[in-house]
Amino acid sequence: MKIAKKVNLGLLALAAITFACGGGEKASSSSETAEAAAPAPAKEVSLEEKYANDPIYIKGLEKVKGSDCTSCHMVERKIVGPSYAEVAAKYESTEENVAMLAQKVIQGGVGVWGEVPMPAHPGLSEEDAKDMVRYVLLLKK
Incomplete structure (x- = not known):
């Protein structure tokens, strides 16, 4: 029984020394460093x-x-037709594209x-x- 107490006391002392010397801090300090090094995510603006x-x-x-329009299109998700974001990604906001796309809206197409x-x-x-x-076209990401 005396040996078991000495072993337990020795393990407890070893754990205390390890923790006191920083053995228990390495995992958390490296994650804190990674968090500090990574830029904060940008606040998403509606x-x-x-x-x-x-x-x-x-x-x-x-x-x-x-x-x-909203029966077939959404801003970010395809329903029947492409999302507005997909259209904005495909076409530059130029007067030529605005005129061409406006005609497609009026005339329809496939x-x-x-x-x-x-x-x-x-x-x-x-x-x-x-x-x-x-x-x-303003909805380009």
Whole structure:
């Protein structure tokens, strides 16, 4: 019994010395160093915050919400047609692309994004279609 007490006391002393010498801190200090070295993740800003004062965003969003676009398109996820983010990634925001895409919105089409046709929107004015396209192209990441 005396030997067991001495062994337990020795193990306890060894553990105390190891911890006191920093043996127990290496894992946490390396993770703290890694956390300190890594940049803090950027706060994700919502589109509403990012474009709160942008007249192109405000006007285009209003027109998109007032149309049937959202039945086939979402900002970041494909439903029937491509997401707005996919369209923005494919096309630069130039006046030529805005005019071309506005005509596609008005006339409809098929083949660019698959075999599901986009219906024509002949009642939509060219200026409204351009406002909507400019809004979509703002969503480039």
